[in-house]
Amino acid sequence: MDWKTIIYQYSLQLTRNRWDAEDLTQEAWLKLMNAIEQKPERTISKAYLYRVPLENNIGKHQTPPASMMQGGVWCFRHSSRAAYDLNTVSGL
Template sequence: MSDHENRLDYRRLKQQVYRYSLRVAEDAWEAEDLTQEVLLKVHRAWATDRSRAVTNAYLYRIVCNTWRDKARTDRRRPRTAGVNAPARSGEDGGLIARELLESLAHRLSPRSMVIVLLMDVFDFTAKETAEFLSSSEGAVQVALGRARLRLRTLARQTGPDRLSPPEAPAGSGEDRIDLDTLVEAFRRRDPKGICGAYLGLASRRVKLSQVRWIQGKFAFGFEDPDGNRFMVTG
């Protein structure tokens, strides 16, 4: 029996659940309450079945379902951000978990994945995304809608708790973290290169936390597996 099956890493679990809770609730107090409720549910489920894989996608699904239940019983809540408000980028409940996007990325075209990454993960506007891809705002909005619909459909068909994170490319070496490839792909505006480099970093648990386009240059925020954060410009 693996370490995962014997115990849960509650420190990591709480951090991840709180991050998702804050994203859907958009309020620190609400997020704290939601985190405690979700952790209790996860512990009960895991205690019942210790072979259950407590993946990030599984955690996100529990957070969303719990928030939805709370919203239904609290009619005073003005909105249910992150669950029922798909009009704004970054608030589509079926897409906002980057783990789902990373797991299903191979089912999207590189161009579609880049549009979702820029708008739903990194909060680019349609205008900024269109400029980046040398396209029109209308075309970008249409592509985003289609990609969101496809990802929602795939997530329902696959089942969130059966999704797995991307694997490192064969023969590349688990210790190799190649930031230059991602930076160069952004410079070239190369969707295929961006997708490959992004997923390669994700497979090594290097999180690309933000991308900013400032005066013709890109600024990238990264977080390594140990929680160290750093910036790269290019």
């Protein structure tokens, strides 16, 4: 079985969604290719193949830092004006 198939099947188990699994596979594949390009003598184990998509998936589901949250609203510009604008638009 080739590396891309291993990564895709594991990504599918993690996400339970074909579209997300494809995205996760692409991201993991790019990281893998960059790692090999930086260090060509690197040995790629199955554990490494599983670790890359797992870390990418965990990163996608982390909550934003508390400093970017105001009143339960995620503010792109950390200011009270941004929170007001978001709340006004959403009708809160």
